[in-house]
Amino acid sequence: MTDSRPWISVAKMQEQLTTICLQRVCIVPPCCRGWRLAVRFDYAYLLPFEDKYAGVVDFDYVLAVAALDSGKSDRATLAFERVLAVNPNFAGARLDMARAYFQLGDADRAKLEFLAVRDLNPPAQAQAVITQYLDAIDRIERAKKRSLRAYVELQIGNDTNVNNSGSQSTIAVPALGGLTFTLNPTNLKRGDSFKALGAGVDFGYQFRPDLGVFAGADFRQRMNFTQDTFDNGSMDLRGGVSIGESSNQVHIAGQSGRYTLDNELSRRAEGKGYRLRRLAINTGGFVPPRPIMARTLASAQAAEVVAPQFEGGMSQVTVTASGTVEIE
Secondary structure (H helix, E strand, O other): OOOOHHHHHHHHHHHHHHHHHHHHHHHOOOOHHHHHHHHOOOHHHHHHHHHHHOOOHHHHHHHHHHHHHOOOHHHHHHHHHHHHHHOOOOHHHHHHHHHHHHHOOOHHHHHHHHHHHHHOOOOHHHHHHHHHHHHHHHHHHHHHHEEEEEEEEEEEEEEOOOOOOOOOOEEEEHHHOOEEEEOOHHHOOOOEEEEEEEEEEEEEEEEEOOEEEEEEEEEEEEEEOOOHHHOEEEEEEEEEEEEOOOOEEEEEEEEEEEEEEOOEEEEEEEEEEEEEEEEOOOOOOOOOOOOOEEEEEEEEEEEEEEOOOOOOOOEEEEEEEEEEEEEO
16 A cells, blocks of 8 residues: 655645745735736635735736635625726726626626626637627526426315314304204314315516516315315416516506315405505615615405305405505
């Protein structure tokens, strides 16, 4: 078996020599060539000299590149900003700044920087890199325009009162002098085990930052093992449009719902409503740590209850409206 200890010793000596050499390079007056040599090794070698040489364009640039290549994109942007504050037309720094924003997931700012570099008419190789990144950003933006969420749920359990009834077989009516009535046995409390299935989907598409559409559906069905008379299910559909930016947005939506009992239509409801979300302007001169949002919510709904168990059916139409203002 080969003894690796001598090689470890050599590696440690090499690391120490490298550190000493880089320190010598950085101690002398600013030398871009020395710093470019340092950047080949590691961001950690340059970091101790940041307090002394921050603001020197050459040092800030190689420090930023080292941070970027070391996966420290947030630190890289700080150094790149110092470079570009002194030399706004430094195409290399601006290109690397765009790369740093891209790695941080800030596609909007990355796109602005890439476009700014492209306007500086860089070499063909840099143009190719810019095109690749812009294509990637376009794919990200297209993905953001679409949203799709879905779920499926399965339940199994036991309900001690599937028909929502009382357990007493007789009731007394005080208005009739305490006269007692015997309830139909079918109206007494019943327990049973059940299984339930639910599923739903929501879809949204943003045509522009200030215009989008959305739609969704939910389905649920509950089935009792023995008391199937009380099996129930529901289906809800919704859809609408959103208008305006997120800080000042109106949602206009419509909805439709169906409820079944023992596989028969028991209730249906249709409605429409709107929701207005506005950014509060008057903060009394106080700048909060996060935006204060004032939301005005209003809705209107019309519901028709259908009772098919009565001869000829029975329907009831209810119209409701509500409005609230919330501060968050």
